Amino acid sequence: MSYTELTVWTRGIIMDKEGRDIVNSVAASGRKEGKHAQAMENYVDNPDRTNAPTRKYCRLSDSEIENALTYENEHPNIVVLVEGTMVKGWDYMRGMPPGGTLVINTHYSPDYMLRFVPGPERLAQLVCVDAAKIADHKWLYYRLGELGLDRLSTEGAAERSKSVAPGIAAPLIAAVVKSTGIVKRETIEPMITNQAAFRAGWEHAQVMALAASLR
Numbered sequence: 001m002s003y004t005e006l007t008v009w010t011r012g013i014i015m016d017k018e019g020r021d022i023v024n025s026v027a028a029s030g031r032k033e034g035k036h037a038q039a040m041e042n043y044v045d046n047p048d049r050t051n052a053p054t055r056k057y058c059r060l061s062d063s064e065i066e067n068a069l070t071y072e073n074e075h076p077n078i079v080v081l082v083e084g085t086m087v088k089g090w091d092y093m094r095g096m097p098p099g100g101t102l103v104i105n106t107h108y109s110p111d112y113m114l115r116f117v118p119g120p121e122r123l124a125q126l127v128c129v130d131a132a133k134i135a136d137h138k139w140l141y142y143r144l145g146e147l148g149l150d151r152l153s154t155e156g157a158a159e160r161s162k163s164v165a166p167g168i169a170a171p172l173i174a175a176v177v178k179s180t181g182i183v184k185r186e187t188i189e190p191m192i193t194n195q196a197a198f199r200a201g202w203e204h205a206q207v208m209a210l211a212a213s214l215r
Helices: 016-032 110-116 169-180 185-191 195-204
Strands: 003-011 036-041 053-061 078-081 100-105 123-129 206-209
Touching: 003 016, 016 036, 016 053, 016 169, 016 185, 078 169, 100 169, 110 123, 110 206, 123 169, 169 185, 169 195, 185 195
Parallel strands: 003 078, 078 100, 100 123
Antiparallel strands: 003 053, 036 053, 123 206
C-alpha cells in the first residue's frame, strides 16, 4: 500500500492561505487520480496567532485511510516550510521516517540550508525554491508586520483571494510535485491560478539528493 503524509508549516493569519492552497490542491489532485485523500487544518497550533508557526496537513493513500480520525500527521514523509526563517531552531520534521523530503521557500541553496536542518539523516532529499522571488512577493521579506494587520485570512474567515495558488504557493506546489511525484503534474497544474509561477518553480527548484540517509 502506498500512503503519504504531507505537512506544511506556515505563518498564522498572514500566510494561512498559502499553506491551505498547497494541501488542498494536492488532496484534490489525489482524488482525481483515484486515491483516498484528506486535507485539514491544525487548531492545536492556534492558527489565529499572527505570524506563529502553524500546520496544514494532507494524506494520500491507495486504499482507505486507516487513521482518518487522527488529527495530526504523526509521520510526515514530506514537509514544506512556506517561510524560510522557520528552518532554524526547532524540529519541524518530528516523526519523519527515513527517506523523507523537505521543501523550503528560500533563495539559498540546499547546500547552505542543510546546516540548519534538524536530523538531516532522515532526508532523502532537500529541495529549495525561491518562491517569493518567482511570485514577486516582496512583502514576504519587507511587509510581514503590515500583513499582520490583515485579518481577512484568519481561519474561518474570507480569504484574500478565492483563486488557488495565486502567489508563492504555486512554485512550492511545483517543487513538491517535481521532487516527490506525490501527484501527477498534468493533474495539478490546471488547478493553479499562477501558471507562470508554477512553471518557474518546476524549472528552478533545486533538488539535493541525500542518499546516505537511506542506508
